[in-house]
Amino acid sequence: MADHKRNFVYGLHAIGAVIERSPERLLELWMAQPRDDARARALKERALAVGIRVQPASSESLAKLVGDVAHQGAVAAIRPLKAWDEHELVARLSQINGHPLLLVLDGVTDPHNLGACLRTADAAGVHAVVIPKDRSAAVDGVARKVAAGAAEFVPVAAVTNLARVLELLKERGIWVVGTDGEAAQTLYQADLKRPLALILGAEGSGMRRLTRERCDFVVRIPMAGQVASLNVSVAAGVALFEARRQRG
Numbered sequence: 001m002a003d004h005k006r007n008f009v010y011g012l013h014a015i016g017a018v019i020e021r022s023p024e025r026l027l028e029l030w031m032a033q034p035r036d037d038a039r040a041r042a043l044k045e046r047a048l049a050v051g052i053r054v055q056p057a058s059s060e061s062l063a064k065l066v067g068d069v070a071h072q073g074a075v076a077a078i079r080p081l082k083a084w085d086e087h088e089l090v091a092r093l094s095q096i097n098g099h100p101l102l103l104v105l106d107g108v109t110d111p112h113n114l115g116a117c118l119r120t121a122d123a124a125g126v127h128a129v130v131i132p133k134d135r136s137a138a139v140d141g142v143a144r145k146v147a148a149g150a151a152e153f154v155p156v157a158a159v160t161n162l163a164r165v166l167e168l169l170k171e172r173g174i175w176v177v178g179t180d181g182e183a184a185q186t187l188y189q190a191d192l193k194r195p196l197a198l199i200l201g202a203e204g205s206g207m208r209r210l211t212r213e214r215c216d217f218v219v220r221i222p223m224a225g226q227v228a229s230l231n232v233s234v235a236a237g238v239a240l241f242e243a244r245r246q247r248g
Contacts, residue, residue: 007080007144007152010062010071012039014149016046018078021153023050025079030057030065032073043074069145083139084157086165089128092155093172096127099195100174101243104130106162106211107202108232111137115146116233117200122150124240129154130197132162166214169197178207178215179239181229187219192243200232200239 009015018026029047031040033056044054062075093100103126108114114137121129137143144151159165166176174195199215201207221230221238230238
């Protein structure tokens with residue numbers, strides 16, 4: 001059933017989000033035969049209302065599509081989001097209502113971590129995730145599976161020259177804020193209510209020198225225990241939700 005022009009989203013919540021936010025991208029929907037509770041019926045009705053035929057399937061055939069995951073008896077094929085480049089990213093900034101909130105991942109090479117960051121970014125209302133083309137995991141099957149549907153909603157801009165893109169963002173009034181365990185200022189002391197591009201570096205090595213040089217300021221997440229650093233997706237969650245909290 002799969003081809004290169006389709007991605008799969010699974011689970012009642014994720015498929016419901018596609019129907020609500022971009023029904024034109026929904027191509028096909030399969031639901032497991034025994035599933036007939038209120039939530040499943042509601043999803044079927046919403047799909048039919050936007051003109052999508054619901055096809056019966058066995059749990060085994062759904063597992064063949066998406067693997068051994070908690071698909072809740074529902075799998076949908078959708079048109080993938082078009083990847084952005086730096087020009088598209090800059091053009092879209094003017095269409096954002098309120099202050100932009102961007103997540104920049106400088107060198108996250110593990111697709112599991114990238115997927116978890118996409119999931120966190122979606123939950124925090126991030127407008128776009130920016131990654132370098134040459135030093136990053138790709139938004140592939142592994143990342144998509146970990147993202148649990150979020151990869152279908154959060155635009156990802158894969159850019160050739162990250163340092164240049166950070167300069168373009170600054171020219172458009174966006175504050176570039178890096179994270180570093182050695183920073184003097186903590187995340188909670190910083191003003192994050194402004195247009196913001198938050199940068200997280202690779203685990204271990206952190207931000208690259210050229211990336212750090214483009215930062216308006218850097219912050220650290222205060223650590224109480226013996227562990228020196230957090231997983232990058234956890235750090236992204238802490239920082240992004242602090243920005244959301246400050247914005248009210």
